[in-house]
Amino acid sequence: MKYTPVGPASRAELRAALLAQYDRAARELPWRADTDPYRILVSEIMLQQTRVETVRRYYGPWLDRFPTIDALASAREDVVLKAWEGLGYYRRARNLHRAARVVRESHGGTIPRTFEGLRGLPGVGEYTAGAVASIAFGAAVPAVDGNVRRVLARLFDAPAPTPAWLRERASELVDPERPGDWNQAVMELGATVCTPRGPRCAACPVAPWCAARAAGTQAERPAPLRKRAVPTSAIALAVIQHRGRLLLEKRPPDGLLAGMWAFPERHLPDDPAEAEERAGTGRPEREAGPDGAPGEEPGRAEALALVRSMGLAVVGEPLPLEPCRHRFTHLEAVYLPWALEVAKCDVVASGEVAWVEAGAPGNRAMPRAQQRVLDSWMRTIGVNTE
Ligand code: SF4
Structure with missing residues (x-):
């Protein structure tokens, strides 16, 4: 050198x-x-x-x-x-x-x-x-x-x-x-x-x-460091609401965003290229199903499955919220949030969960991307927290 x-x-x-x-x-x-x-x-x-x-x-x-x-x-x-x-x-x-x-x-x-x-x-x-x-x-x-x-x-x-x-x-x-x-x-x-x-x-x-x-x-000088390519992952978020309150769950003590409060999530089993495309253009149009009928919107099925896995029943149609992306050190996450009203608030969960007032998660720390989803939910349903 x-x-x-x-x-x-x-x-x-x-x-x-x-x-x-x-x-x-x-x-x-x-x-x-x-x-x-x-x-x-x-x-x-x-x-x-x-x-x-x-x-x-x-x-x-x-x-x-x-x-x-x-x-x-x-x-x-x-x-x-x-x-x-x-x-x-x-x-x-x-x-x-x-x-x-x-x-x-x-x-x-x-x-x-x-x-x-x-x-x-x-x-x-x-x-x-x-x-x-x-x-x-x-x-x-x-x-x-x-x-x-x-x-x-x-x-x-x-x-x-x-x-x-x-x-x-x-x-x-x-x-x-x-x-x-x-x-x-x-x-x-x-x-x-x-x-x-x-x-x-x-x-x-x-x-x-x-x-x-x-x-x-x-x-x-110096030559730029080569940026490490990170995989993109599409993640459905279930913004579960019951009479104006939202369900948050505490993430496990280890791993990504450990110990923070967040919306229940499930990774989509799709290919990274699709997720990347989705991240660039916002929520995509529904793709046609095999019979020409509109297909499932990405993340909807996963969000519904999450709700059902918690012993909750959805009332009405799930509402798509604005997607958002967040870059972690090792992962580009594309969040696809869905708002779902449920009939009751008795939850079956393996970890800690909490129902919080709209716009006020109290003293619970939420990751930045999830806060953006919360803001999007408030804008969409017209919650005024002032
Ligand atoms: S240290 Fe940086 S700012 Fe100073 S003379 Fe060298 S290149 Fe220029």
Whole structure:
């Protein structure tokens, strides 16, 4: 791999230049106000795959609700998921909750100070451990996220940096005196100056050391990561209603959206290409049946079967709601919701279920896609929750 080394003397100058810029112009972010390890951990977990502006809205209320790691460890999972509602990637919330319990039970209530100790906590990967160890405890370890990857690839004009290469370069560069500020300064540079498209090299404090700038290859560095193709799956949702109330069920404690409240669902046994097409165009027209009569609309039979499997009887015609799609890490889900009025509310269910008032699932955390279905249901039947 092409690699333009930065010598020790030059490295010190580079650090000084970037840190001076960081001191002068860093964005004011609420989690930069102190170095409390719990607060730093919360912010770093929230920032994974989530925009800074979104995290700003959740960070303060989260700390009001769970001001200490012990408060978080003592909370019920339901309450934790509800506080996380809207941030997505709920596995992070469950892991943060588990980490708080591990800290209480195995570390005497004190967050580990070392990179290795932090790495042992649920949901804490290499990046998060590096960020917390350096920012909260002053450990001279790197933290390589997507922004840092881009900055380093350009600084060294590396077309396809591997994780090991990035770790090595980031470790060489980290400032031994101010490792936390250094890591944040590189991230800040990537977020505000050395952006994916149109890096502002003229305003960049590390431009004199930048090999990609010298070679004119900024736009090609780093080569984009190949996106993993994920399968598409069509899922029928049964929005079961009885006298204005809706039925939600609690999802199992493991697996996708574990522990959250959602509409009963059933996967359609169809081929991914059809689901993909459906996802792009909204709910499809009914296909003709063998005798030329209109065929079954996708998801209707599954939604009806779900209702019957719960010992409920449908009153009237099922009503199709607006389909919606949601991208999970490993799956593109196409939800096909059906509203079904049932005659009684005695449910046969293996797990926990609840009848909730329209538009008010109470303190139950619902996944974002399901909230969109709930909104669509309210629009369709004209529920006003104000
Ligand atoms: S000089 Fe340009 S390409 Fe190089 S680090 Fe700065 S902004 Fe990025």
